[in-house]
Amino acid sequence: MKKLLFLLCGVLFSTQLFYAQGSPDYTGGLKVKFDEEGKKYLRIISWAQVQATYNTDDSFDANGNENSKLNFNLRRARVLMFSQINKDFLILAHFGLNSLNSSTLSPTGKGEGSQLFFHDVWAQYSIGKDHAVGAGLHYFNGISRLNNQSTLNMMTLDNNRQSWATIGLSDQFARHIGVFAKGKLDRLQYRIAINDAITNGLDGRVPNGITDSNDPNYIGAVYGGKRLLGSADAGKAYAGYFDYHFLDEESNFLPYKVGSYLGGKEVFNIGAGFFLHPNGSVFTDTNGDLKGEDVSLFAIDAFYDAPLGDDGSAITAYATFQSNDYGTDYLYSAYGTGSMVYGHVGYVFSGDKAKTRYQPYASFASNSYDAVDDSRNIFGLGVNAYMSGHNSKLTLEYKNESFGNNDSGSITLQAMIYL
Template sequence: MKKLSIVLIGVFCTFQLCFSQGAPDYTGGMKVKLNEEGTKYFRIISWAQFWAQHNSDRPLDVNGNEQSDLNFSIRRARVLMYAQLNKKFMILTHFGLNSLNGDNLSPTGKGESSQLFFHDVWGEYSLSKNHAIGGGLHYWNGISRANNQSTLNIMMLDNTRQAWATIGLSDQFARHMGVYVKGKFDKLQYRVSINDAVTNNLQASASPVNGAAIYSGRRLLGSKDAGRTYAGYFDYNFLDQESNFLPYKVGTYLGTKKVFNVGAGFFLHPKGSVSLDNNSNLEGEDVSIFAVDAFYDAPLGENGAAITAYGLAQFNDYGNNFTLGQTYETGTMLHAHLGYVIPSSNSTKFQPYAHFTTRSIDALDDNANQFGIGANAYFSGHHSKLTLEYQNTKYANNDAVGTITLQAMIYL
């Protein structure tokens, strides 16, 4: 016990020193070894993202009053811990909250939006050096790299929302309850899973009308016929090999690695959606989402210059003429983003970037387009950064909406 206390004190002092000095080589978190070999340990990571957002096109509130153009929020506040008893077993827990703002704060902090909840809880068993099996509430998703995006190191202000293609429809906040297998064969990495779909999703009170499908297969048809989902993602690492120890994909390496990956993935939910046939009887429709993508991140020359590029083509079939909340649609999505780290001999790095997304919407026979420009200022890599972004969104024939957001992020 005395030995462990000394280790903990040493780790805590190192943690404090690194953070106070803002060391650019600080790797984050507190990793505590519980034996000499380091085969028993736990690691704790914490991060928070604070937003100041200006939007002059906000709709009236529920009482018909105008809303403020400027708003503050906590976009994310999270704590993640994982531990290994030995090299065969690992457990991971991840909890926090999202999008806490003046509209959903509660007087005593007991409101629904103020509550912490588990994002991930899973256990994993190593089958061999390169392969493992696990289960629980997990983030080993299919479809694309963006659907497995880490929120610690996104290059843009935030992930492309429609790339998280099943949030609240078949899963709980991008996490499914089920089992997964992950690993690699030489340069080919893979992750596949079989999961339960949620019953009470975003359309828990909806009924199918007008020939359009709703995502309520499990609720209306039962878990035997519509309760299971299947997902997978496969990417080939042509250059430096990325880690797949955890499922969270890096958004930008800032030139610290030379990575070029090409990937493809899928998500299948048999009878996940429901529509009415000609006799007004319930009829299940299969949900299928497929994607291909490519990711490139590499240093350019001297003084820390680097480039990050990503392209994604995603093909969504949520059922006939499905659309929900200007977020989910049966149709096609194309997305690309590009960033450049400006050469500098200083520890502070600047990274301007741009992104563009276009989506087809079968139900409206129209498109939605979004573009954004922004810049990151990294004071200690992703551990301390500011992001400023302007984003413009045009949905079908609605007026375009422009939003300016300033984000401050701390990651320990």
């Protein structure tokens, strides 16, 4: 009974300050200690993001009825837990749901859109002080910092969508099942992984045998190598990301990259990464036979976050260039063979860190595709109001996207609380 009472009373806030959240009154979250020193523990994190979006353009449903311009959305509702009873190994589980709205609600909460699912479940083993290996459903991704972005502390309203470059195509919601290694060599941090690709990804198309790109029915490559060619030829994907830390070193204890430190650290990193999926895509040759094509994505990026004085002001800036080869003339949803440039910059105004702080920001992305002449350009302009760092904040953002004949805009207000 005394042990049980000790465990129940051990549910308290950690003494370690998590600078990533930039909160004046938050010291690490809910932590169940299994010993007096806190070296054996279970940590629990929970967060919710709720949005109201106003679409500036008219839109219609499948029956021709005009859609409401104002819509509400539970963007994310998540719980993450990880535990160590020994410094040499760790287990993590992360579950929740995404984008629950009037179209995905179900009468009794049993529809697909209402279901919780695991985002991450992995086991990890330390190899010395600075290195570890692990396996499971994991988020140790390659390509770029934004492909490893945390959803707890983004500066913009959400991540740049195309930076999650394989989401649903080779993985489950930006997570693969596989093995990974991570660590650091002096100031160089690394993460590499060998994974099983998803069999039934978002791209369920089948090559239609048309090889003339001028034919209006031509579709180019299809990202379905494992489904169409089998796992022996197209089952494995390989990923890696490497970043050098010139100033303050960031933690790599968990894979989730911080979006903005709000001046809590002075960080300047340059990174590079890749994703390779042999025979990940399929096209039809001139004889009508299915042939595999390698998917290869590469990116370089830079991240800077630093205080600008002792008055609480700070800057956050990020830029990346990404080369995307999903196969010959691949174009599906927002993804396509071509290239992408993306950047954002934000400025935290000076002020009392114990009071509400404001951070205006701007972002821009341009995606070019081999299959079409038009580029997809996305511009965002917003402001964050931090009432307790990232733990309690409001974000208002205007976004405009233009691609071909489509030019649409939206205004979104998001409330987020993270415990």
